Amino acid sequence: MTTVGVLGATGAVGQRFVQLLDDHGEFDLSVVTASPSSAGDSYREAANWGLDTPIPEETADLTVRATDPGAIPDDTDLLFSALPSDVGAAVEPELCEAGFVVSSNASNERRADDVPLVIPEVNADHLDLIDVQRDQRGWDGALVKNPNCSTITMVPTLAALDEFGLERVHVSTLQAVSGAGYSGVTSMEILDNVVPHIGGEEEKMETESRKLLGEFTGTEVDDHDAVVSASCNRVPTLDGHLENVFVETRDDPAPEDVAAALADAPTLDLPSAPDPLIEVFEDPERPQPRLDRMRGDGMAIAAGGIQTTDTGIQYNCLAHNTIRGAAGASILNGELLARDGWL
Structure with missing residues (x-):
């Protein structure tokens, strides 16, 4: 078994990590970290558990550690990061320098030239950037990122359509409130309402998509x-x-x-990889969040409403934003790291 930890384990995405790692066939969760105010408490005490499954008993009894290289056992093979980006920017490089491999959901350094930004079914070969990263930064560890939750919903579909010569994409998103975290959007803001702006989200989709679909040359x-x-x-x-x-x-x-191109998108032989990767609906009223977000245990992309227009192709796609779009994506990257011998 691979020994793993979760950084920022008490937040919304951190709890999703804990839930998905419960009874994972290859990963043994033995370390959870949080803010200094929670360090020393049991995970049960520190986490205001908000998911619809019971808190895993073995994890509930773990003692929360500080998010610090000195507080994490050296024999931890892999760390999953659910840290806020500002905290991740400060702590993740220290952990990598200390020799830890970090599979991170945080947005810091996703666009860095030597940091692999990976969706395993789309660009697994980008993991080879780890060699460049270690040479440039002098790290024994490594930092790997998964993309933004809205980006990861769309990019597998774009990768499948690139055989037709992808030239221009416009996307309009309808994003769930859980993407903002427990305290990100108040009920008075969102009930009977739509907020037509999410700070930084547009830029992430526009830049991360092009990196994910890009070609690894051997050095960049x-x-x-x-x-x-x-x-x-x-x-x-x-x-x-x-x-x-x-x-x-x-x-x-x-x-x-x-x-056909969407339905034939390749999947991988990894524990968390869905098969098929993209489920295609003929019904023009699908996919819908309530009906289809748990396709492939929350790891599949659902697509439908496919039609041609005067300018090209129009379709809808959907994914579970805290599973496929966050914790599940990092875990899938961790499975790829383990399979390909990076740990």
């Missing part, structure tokens, strides 16, 4: 040439980001060709 990633534009909106659903995607391609595929 050349971003994809496609132009990506995003409009991000917060809506009153609990979980599941729904996105309306408009794609212009070099070729002119028919809707049935688009559906």
Whole structure:
């Protein structure tokens, strides 16, 4: 078994890590960290558990540690980071310098030239950037990132359609409130309402997508040439980001060709990888967050509403934002790191 820990384990994404790692066949969760005010408490005491499954008993009895290299046992093989980006920016490099491998959901350094930004089914070869990273930074450990929750919903579909010559993408998102964390959006802000802006979200989608779809040259990633534009909106659903995607391609595929390309998107032989990666609906009213966010145990992408327009292809896609879009994505990256011998 691979010994793992969760950094920032008491927050919304941290709790999702704990839930998904319970009874994981390859990972043994033995370390949980949080803020200094929680250090020394049991996880049961420190976490205001908010998920719809019971808190895992073995994890509940763990003592919360400080998020500090000196507080984490040296024999911890892999750390999953649910830290806020400002904390991650300060702590994650220290952990990597101390020899730990960190699979992080935090947004800091996603665009760094030597940091792999990975969706395993899309760009597993980008993990080879770890060699560049270790050479440049002098680390024994490594830092690997998964993308933003809205980006990870869309990019697997774009990767599947790149065979038609991806040129331009516009996406409008309908993002669930859980993406903002427990205290991110108040009920007075979101009930009977839509918030047509999420700070920094558009830029993340526009830049991260091109890096994920880019080509690893052996020393760096050349971003994809496609132009990506995003409009991000917060809506009153609990979980599941729904996105309306408009794609212009070099070729002119028919809707049935688009559906086939999405349905045939390759998956991987990893414990958390869904099969199929993308579930395609013929019903134009699907996917819907409440009905389809748990496809593939929350790790699949759902797509539907496929049609051609005067300018290209239009479709909708959906994923569970705290599973596929956050904790589950980091765990899948961790499984890839373990399989490919990076730990």
